[in-house]
Amino acid sequence: MGSSQGKVVLVTGAAGGIGAAAALLFATEGAAHVALADRDADRLEASAGVVRDSGGSASAHAFDVTDEAAVAAWVDGVAAAHGRIDCAFNNAGISQPSTPLHEMEREAFEEVIAVNLTSVFLCLKHELRHLVAQGTGGAIVNTSSGAGLVPAPGQPHYTAAKHGVLGLTRLVAREYLRNEIRCNAILPGITDTPMLRGGGEDLTDRAREGLRKFSPTGELLDPTEVAAAAVWLCSDAARRINGQSIVVDGGGILH
Numbered sequence: 001m002g003s004s005q006g007k008v009v010l011v012t013g014a015a016g017g018i019g020a021a022a023a024l025l026f027a028t029e030g031a032a033h034v035a036l037a038d039r040d041a042d043r044l045e046a047s048a049g050v051v052r053d054s055g056g057s058a059s060a061h062a063f064d065v066t067d068e069a070a071v072a073a074w075v076d077g078v079a080a081a082h083g084r085i086d087c088a089f090n091n092a093g094i095s096q097p098s099t100p101l102h103e104m105e106r107e108a109f110e111e112v113i114a115v116n117l118t119s120v121f122l123c124l125k126h127e128l129r130h131l132v133a134q135g136t137g138g139a140i141v142n143t144s145s146g147a148g149l150v151p152a153p154g155q156p157h158y159t160a161a162k163h164g165v166l167g168l169t170r171l172v173a174r175e176y177l178r179n180e181i182r183c184n185a186i187l188p189g190i191t192d193t194p195m196l197r198g199g200g201e202d203l204t205d206r207a208r209e210g211l212r213k214f215s216p217t218g219e220l221l222d223p224t225e226v227a228a229a230a231v232w233l234c235s236d237a238a239r240r241i242n243g244q245s246i247v248v249d250g251g252g253i254l255h
């Protein structure tokens with residue numbers, strides 16, 4: 001029996017990279033349904049197609065995770081269609097070119113905070129609204145980053161957002177323990193996803209720098225290796241794990 005057997009799962013940032021890998025893994029681990037969300041409708045539909053081709057049940061929901069009404073409608077719709085929700089992987093995020101803090105425009109800072117932190121608050125809010133009302137318990141995983149522990153040079157916005165994700169994760173773990181709702185975070189290392197290639201083929205300068213500093217072997221992580229940690233944290237095998245931040249980087253952060 002798979003580790004996600006019978007669960008109704010929500011995944012954001014599911015059009016590619018870690019989110020798409022997680023959606024497929026949840027399905028192959030037996031999820032009853034995976035609801036994939038992303039703002040990139042075409043790539044999202046392709047990811048949902050991969051899940052269906054594997055024999056899984058999947059739906060694609062294209063919206064911006066910083067839009068509260070859209071987030072609420074997504075969670076409400078999935079719960080109505082499937083009778084409940086069980087797990088959520090709040091994973092959507094963006095990165096921006098590095099800029100020293102004293103030269104950074106307020107707009108750039110606020111955009112990264114909105115997509116990488118405020119969206120996690122919004123997803124948590126509406127997921128918890130359902131999980132608390134259901135009284136079924138549940139499991140949530142948020143995607144932080146190595147930058148949630150160690151400041152990323154030239155990345156005040158990304159560093160602040162990913163530290164903030166860890167704070168929200170611990171708060172939810174503590175305050176919803178009585179509802180048997182667990183909340184953990186994964187902190188990926190340098191993972192081979194579209195984010196690292198800035199929309200093209202080549203690694204961005206920031207990705208190269210991260211790889212040099214934080215990859216013990218010089219290799220990029222495979223998105224499925226990272227997604228596996230999120231899927232496990234959502235599983236009943238991890239039922240005693242709550243409020244934790246799991247670094248998935250082969251030990252690079254220790255260098």
Ligand SMILES: NC(=O)c1ccc[n+]([C@@H]2O[C@H](COP(=O)([O-])OP(=O)(O)OC[C@H]3O[C@@H](n4cnc5c(N)ncnc54)[C@H](O)[C@@H]3O)[C@@H](O)[C@H]2O)c1
Nearest residue numbers: 013015016017018038039064065092093145190191193195
């Ligand atoms: N790749 C890495 O090395 C790395 C390292 C540490 C943390 N992370 C984190 O992992 C998560 C997944 O990133 P990834 O590496 O798979 O990159 P990715 O770019 O492949 O995936 C991120 C997805 O989020 C979506 N997205 C962005 N803004 C959105 C919005 N406003 N509304 C809806 N969807 C939106 C994108 O369309 C994209 O499909 C992110 O939170 C990222 O910060 C990645």
